[in-house]
Amino acid sequence: MITYKIHTIDEMGKNQVKTLEIANESQLQQYLDIMNLNVVKVEPVPGYMKYLDVRKIFGRIKTGQIIEILENMHVVVRSGLSMNTALLDLAKEADTPQIANILTDISYSIQLSSSLSAAMERHPKVFSSTVVGLIKIGEETGELESTLKDAAIYLKRIDNLTSKLKSAIILPVFTLVMMMGAMAFWMIVVMPSLIDVFESFDMELPFITRVIIGSYYFLQANAVQVLIVLVVAIVAFIVAKRKVYAVQFKVDQMLLKLPVIGITLSYYNYAFVAEYTRLMVAAGLPLFQALGILSESLKNLVFKTGVTRARDLISSGRTFSSSISELQMFTPLVVRMISVGEQTGSLEAQLEYVSKYYYDKVDYISENIAALIQPVLTVILGFFLIIIMAGFLGPISEMVTNIGK
Numbered sequence: 428m429i430t431y432k433i434h435t436i437d438e439m440g441k442n443q444v445k446t447l448e449i450a451n452e453s454q455l456q457q458y459l460d461i462m463n464l465n466v467v468k469v470e471p472v473p474g475y476m477k478y479l480d481v482r483k484i485f486g487r488i489k490t491g492q493i494i495e496i497l498e499n500m501h502v503v504v505r506s507g508l509s510m511n512t513a514l515l516d517l518a519k520e521a522d523t524p525q526i527a528n529i530l531t532d533i534s535y536s537i538q539l540s541s542s543l544s545a546a547m548e549r550h551p552k553v554f555s556s557t558v559v560g561l562i563k564i565g566e567e568t569g570e571l572e573s574t575l576k577d578a579a580i581y582l583k584r585i586d587n588l589t590s591k592l593k594s595a596i597i598l599p600v601f602t603l604v605m606m607m608g609a610m611a612f613w614m615i616v617v618m619p620s621l622i623d624v625f626e627s628f629d630m631e632l633p634f635i636t637r638v639i640i641g642s643y644y645f646l647q648a649n650a651v652q653v654l655i656v657l658v659v660a661i662v663a664f665i666v667a668k669r670k671v672y673a674v675q676f677k678v679d680q681m682l683l684k685l686p687v688i689g690i691t692l693s694y695y696n697y698a699f700v701a702e703y704t705r706l707m708v709a710a711g712l713p714l715f716q717a718l719g720i721l722s723e724s725l726k727n728l729v730f731k732t733g734v735t736r737a738r739d740l741i742s743s744g745r746t747f748s749s750s751i752s753e754l755q756m757f758t759p760l761v762v763r764m765i766s767v768g769e770q771t772g773s774l775e776a777q778l779e780y781v782s783k784y785y786y787d788k789v790d791y792i793s794e795n796i797a798a799l800i801q802p803v804l805t806v807i808l809g810f811f812l813i814i815i816m817a818g819f820l821g822p823i824s825e826m827v828t829n830i831g832k
Contacts, residue, residue, distance in 0.1 A: 434468040446472070488525055488553055490586040494579050496526070497558070500543075501575035511538050529553060542566055557581065557703060560720045564710040574710055581706055588698060588786055591793040596688055599800045606808065613815070618643055621819055636818045676728040683729060686803045691792050696730045697761055698785035705778035715741050729756065747774075760784070 434444055496517075503513040511534045518530035529550055536546035544563035547554040558578045565574030622640055625632060632640070646653060667674040683689045703724065707717030718738040725731040733754045740750035748766035751757045761781055768777030 430472050432470050432472045433466065436465045488523075488529075490582055492522070492526060493553060493558075494582050494586070496530070497575055497579040497582065501572060501579065504572045504575060510534070510543065543571070555724060556720055557706075557724045560712070561706060561710060564707075564712055568711055570710070577706055577710070581702065584702060584782075584786070585699065588695060588789055591789050594793045594796075596691070598796050599688065599804070602800070602804055603807075606804075606811065610811065614643060614646075621823075625822060632822055633818070635814070636822055639814070639818045672728070676732070679728045683727070687792070687796070687800050691789060692727065694785045694788040694792070696725070696727055697757065698782050698789065699725070700730065700734065701761070701778045701782035701785070705775055705782060708775050708778065714747055733757075 430446060432444060432446055434442065436442060499513075499517055500510070503510055514530045514534035514537075518527040518534070521527035521530060532549065533543070533546040536549060537543060542563075544559050544566055547562060548559050558581075561574045561578045561581070562571070565571035618639075622643070625636075625640075664674075668678055669675070683692055700721065703721050704714070704717055707720070708714065712720075715738060718734055718741070722731050722734045722738065725734060733751075733756045736754060737747070737750040740753065741747060745753075746766075746769055748762055748769055751765065752762045764777040764781050765774065768774035
């Protein structure tokens with residue numbers, strides 16, 4: 428693939444610059460003819476230039492915009508309009524240049540005898556494997572209209588679920604940050620004054636007080652070194668989390684064991700797995716293939732590994748319910764409902780029930796997170812206060828008593 432930078436002038440007389448990745452000069456000329464662009468200059472550029480496009484870096488397309496694209500495509504297919512013409516018209520009315528470029532690129536690909544799913548597959552950061560898979564099934568079965576609608580509904584549900592999950596996590600994280608800020612304020616502002624008072628009285632201090640004061644002096648003398656080590660450790664952890672499978676798996680595993688947050692993440696993944704599998708089954712995709720695509724869409728490695736393992740068990744002749752039961756990571760309710768669906772031929776309906784059930788669970792947690800997280804935060808705050816009281820209130824009380832004598 429060759430990367431080109433195309434300088435054009437739009438209908439309003441404004442200069443436009445587009446970075447395009449294309450196979451060869453022949454296809455480039457076809458693209459320019461099809462798009463009917465007023466070209467000023469075309470120049471080949473290094474491949475890495477596509478990653479330096481400021482609009483792509485800072486103009487990330489939101490899920491709501493992707494949903495709108497899918498809904499518009501659904502309307503086009505239902506009305507019987509030409510997809511090529513409709514996409515170009517939609518590109519002219521797009522809210523951002525990024526969306527306009529994507530729609531024109533899809534139109535271009537279709538005009539070069541590419542399928543809609545293959546054209547969308549050229550934009551993996553916009554259209555997930557789940558969406559592309561649904562579109563591909565719709566093309567193969569002649570049900571493109573319904574699969575486009577299902578894809579839009581699917582994204583709406585998952586986006587709503589993700590938003591509520593983030594809302595549920597924000598409060599405890601914010602509270603912990605505030606508590607750390609309070610501890611920092613105590614160490615920086617309050618502690619120096621107390622230490623000066625204790626030293627002026629030359630009094631015998633309890634062990635825990637000496638430990639706290641020693642820690643304070645150590646941090647004061649080695650602040651720069653401690654900060655460097657902390658930054659390096661955080662950066663190393665972030666890199667390892669992204670690149671090292673074992674680290675990512677362990678972190679995802681620990682997150683699932685955290686109070687409140689862990690159960691919320693589990694419920695979210697239960698709903699995601701059920702909703703996705705339901706869509707694939709409804710579209711006519713074999714369960715084995717559906718789980719393969721599903722595993723690529725899961726973010727949590729614990730669930731990703733579990734779904735992959737279930738897929739392997741199904742390939743050896745096991746049922747879906749017995750496979751996930753052996754994993755011991757799904758609740759008895761999930762296993763039982765899927766088993767009932769397999770026995771009665773109503774798997775799609777049972778998966779929809781499971782999805783809605785756990786979706787409502789996440790919704791409840793997000794709305795009641797303050798009450799649920801309060802006991803945990805109370806324990807953490809109580810531990811902090813116990814240290815302060817044991818370390819400083821005791822010596823202060825003794826000092827006041829001595830002054831009274």
